[in-house]
Amino acid sequence: MARLLADLTPLRESVPFRRMWIGTSLSGIGTQLTNVAVALQIFDLTQSNLAVGLVGLFALVPLVVLGLYGGALVDAYDRRTVVLVTQVGIFAVACGFVALSWLGVATPAYLYVLVAVQSGLFAINSPARMAIIPRLIQPQLLPAANALSSLSFGVAMTIGPLLAGVIVARAGYAWAYGVEAVLLVLAVTCLAGLPSLPPQGEVKKAGLASVLEGLHYLGTRPNVRMTFLVDLSAMVFAMPRVLFPAIGMVLIGGGATTAGILVAGIAFGAVLGGLLSGPLGRVRWQGRAIVVAIVIWGLAVTAFGFVVAAAPGAGPGAPAHWTLWPALSLMVVAGVADTVSSVFRSTILQAATPDEMRGRLQGVFIVVVAGGPQLGTLLLGALAGPLGVGGAAVAGGLACVVVVLALAAWQRGFVRYDALDPTP
Secondary structure: OOOOOOOOHHHHHOHHHHHHHHHHHHHHHHHHHHHHHHHHHHHHHHOOHHHHHHHHHHHHHHHHHHHHHHHHHHHHOOHHHHHHHHHHHHHHHHHHHHHHHHHOOOOHHHHHHHHHHHHHHHHHHHHHHHHHHHHHOOHHHHHHHHHHHHHHHHHHHHHHHHHHHHHHHHOOHHHHHHHHHHHHHHHHHHHOOOOOOOOOOOOOOOOHHHHHHHHHHHHOOHHHHHHHHHHHHHHHHHOHHHHHHHHHHHHOOOHHHHHHHHHHHHHHHHHHHHHOOHHHHHOOOHHHHHHHHHHHHHHHHHHHHHHHHHOOOOOOOOOOOOOHHHHHHHHHHHHHHHHHHHHHHHHHHHHOOOHHHHHHHHHHHHHHHHHHHHHHHHHHHHHHHHHHHHHHHHHHHHHHHHHHHHHHHHOHHHHOOOOOOOOO
8 A cells, every 4th residue: 555655755854845845735725725716706806707717717828828928937047046036926926915804905907917827927937846856856757746746726716616616705805914924924935945956057148048948849849848748638629617517507417516526526536646646756668657647637527527417407596416426537637648658748748858958848838738728628618509509629638539549549659668777
């Protein structure tokens, strides 16, 4: 049993990694708390679902734009400095949320601006943190370290929204944002203990030329490039979250509660995958493991679609049908598979990329991770009209499996990627 549990060796052996992991975990909980609180507050102010949906747009645009440029900054400056400056900036944004709510002057426009600034800072902060990891631990510990990072993310996705709901209901928005500010103070304190991490190799000035150089490098490295392509295949074709509200309202029943449970199922799967990640550090053929994990993701979404299609339908206010439980179980399986894929994709990106390029490629990683699910929302939302909700999930899951297997057949070297001899 002990061999199944998460490998804590990176936390034990590297004090800087432990500091960064704790700081990142606290910051992640605060960020997820604020994401939910902002959505609730904007709905309170406008009573409009469209206004709530615009939060995602204001977060996505700076994330995509600054994700690429932020990676260039990470490769040009001391990464500890980049992390600390952006983390302090995120804290300042949290104080802005507190001030607006405490003074009673919050408007959707002000909140959108703060969301955009917070997202832009995160687009620089995240590539810096991920690019730091290989400098803090031994190469053989990268899978374990990335599994711990996935566990941290899953916990944040679970705890943050729960805290938001409880605090907003009992104390109001200012207190919810205040909790994030406190968590960020603790996070900055932890991250301040990181050692200086100046750039290695040839240092290029941050700018368009540096960004283009990173993209050109990615185009010449098939194994690293494949980590992005297979993730896009999973997120674009088979991200079912857009279907959850209709499933709760019309098919399985239970309304918003059912939709929330299904979202939590994916997050719980991520936590479970992190907790049981012990064997991942012993996997040698990591490209093959990614392909298998994404195939399992696609098959889980396909089976989820069949379960949803078999639901009898529900009227307004109807309780959830028993088909909720197999549907939830499949989302947990999908969450576990996504964690396995994420661990090895991050590991290959870190191990097979020279340090002077890691920031820029991590910036591309952020763009893919942020943009893929948004494209998937558009695709499955469009398919749900002609195919039905269950049919859209089935078609998307099967498309994911077919595309990933086709990519694996096209790039045979990715399937043969050897962790003992990491080649980009």
